[in-house]
Amino acid sequence: MIFINGKYRLTRLTGVQRVGHELTNRIVDECRRRNVACEVLTPPQWIARSKLRPVIAALWEQLILPLRARRGALVNLCNTAPVFAHGRQLVLLHDAAVFDVPENYSKLYRRWAIFQMRLLAAGSSRLASVSNFSRGRLASALGKHNDDFILVREGAGHVLRNGRSDDVLSRLGVERKSYLLAVGSRQAGKNLHNLLAAVSRIDTDHVLVVAGGTDLSLFSSAVDVDAKKCVFAGYVNEDELRSLYTHAACFVQASTYEGFGLPTIEAMALGVPVVCSNAASLPEVCGDAARYFDPHSPEDMARVIEEVLQSEVIRGELIEKGKRRVQFYDWGLAAEELVEDVLTRI
Template sequence: MKKIFVSALAFDDGKSGISNYIENTIYNLAQDNKVSVALLEKDMDNFKRKHKNIHFILFPNILKSSILNLIFHMFFLPFYVNKDYDFMFLPAANRRLMAFYPIFTIATFHDLSQFNVSNKYDFFRMFYIKHIIPIFLKPIKKIIAVSNNTKLDMEKHFNIDSQRIIVNYNGVDKELFHSPKGDFEKIKEKLSLNKKYFLYVSRLEHPGKNHLNLIKAYEALPLEIKDEYDLVLVGNQKENSHVIIDHIQNSKDKESIKILGFLENEELPSIFYNAKLFIFPSYYEGFGIPLIEAMAMKVPTLCASNSSLLEIGKDVSAFFDEYSPLSIKNCIEEVLSDESKQEEMVAKGLVEVKKYDWSYHANKIIELYKTR
């Protein structure tokens, strides 16, 4: 049994793909190890997957400020890591690193979409990503990339030796995403889901997550399809979400485009399961956990032709040109009109999703420590 120090100071209130990663990885590490987790006080309720082997080291909520959080994490948190721990794990290295590492450290890097999506972040955040992160990654000997695509991006943009980067795929919570949870009729009533629907699960962020081209594709669908199917968007509102909301408010189809906001994990399986199609138009993804969650819930998946989506969706998903609403529209119509194709996609997805397991991911982290 190892003693592991983990920083979860970039937990995003439990409302992002990274928080999904942090929670599931820590929970699975804790099955056979003692895990001490640095966490903000406000996130104790947000961290759902607790375990007897998880001990929380709580820090004041003043650190919810991104700048204060980053400075504290960089220069002060290392002093909380003593030699009693076997190793330290940083699950969000693309956001939070340290000025020095008091013990052996393994870090996970999720994506470098900032280099591939114009105007994703402001000048100062891009400066941090381009010039600060590479400096403080140098002392870390074992860096996990969640896809081959992310590994290649790190080699290209940070000039990191490929031997230091180990691909370790994300997982899917098989306890949760295997059958619908709860009473879907009550969920439908709560969320005002009155029709069948197409689904996109992602934070509402513009332009990176490409909601606008998906909405434009939906608007261009034949009236008989829109009469039968709504477009449902699930996710926390983030950078420039007002652009998406304003477009919907001015759309002739605004009554059929539903923004549900952030949903608890327990509600998501039913939301996935009852979707007719899952559509993932993002301009760039380091992995894209909702894609495998949709596969696990037996939903045909339609994807943008880029980044890790090509890697994870290969041989399962139908692909479109994410820059073209017409291409998205045509892909929706093609899959929707072919029930046998949908059945084939579901069957292939159930086979593919077996490759993605959080317990395997956690075990590989332990093996990286043992073979250091």
């Protein structure tokens, strides 16, 4: 029997939660194909409406979830899991950011995350991560070997299922191909201050559209940015996000730290040229399907972005390479390999 930790369902599908959602659906399908019993264990919906949701949800995960999953193997896909549960569980850890870039997090969150990750690393049957970069950094931080982590790569097929809502362009006051797109929060690691500085140096009228949530309570060093050449879209639904990708002149991932960088392959899947940082996991994930810049140099960022914007040939090459690259990333294959590991190793 396989149980899946469904705590992620209490929050919006952004980043890690998106991975949890897509893998959960494919794991359920794979278990059905293999005739293996599988159940997603989800907290009561009233918790989502509570002002104390983070605390109550954490208590549910630590106290109730292990009791409900005690007769099977528990799969945890979103960084957290019961720390004192029986050993029959797999935990997917997406990155080692709390160790590598502690300045991006509040002290309280960082201490809890590190405490929990160390207990999980010591007590879980199996550990997993989403890139070779991340499992290497996690292994180093947690006193493990790289081989202690199985690799669970992400996918991009979900963006092709979505519809489009082009009204978002008029709502934001932008036109087709008149903007660069960045996706993510306004925390310092996303490097928006350098990206904005780069955009101001580009000799075009392009603006930067930033789509995504802005949960500033979690991040202690959020960037205060100048809005003159930047449009903050805030949280957008899936159809709006697809439209923003589709009509962007290019997609820019400026992060100084990413465990994987899901938006890069989402953009590739939708035929958008990708320009990104040469840091952390991004070169591993994007391969030759992106143009790279030094994320610490606005001048280098501006130079590379401008090269892509001014050359139809370069954009065409990036689009074709992106379409080929994204074939390496498939939610179904990831779920198949994960289920096989759970059934044979836990």
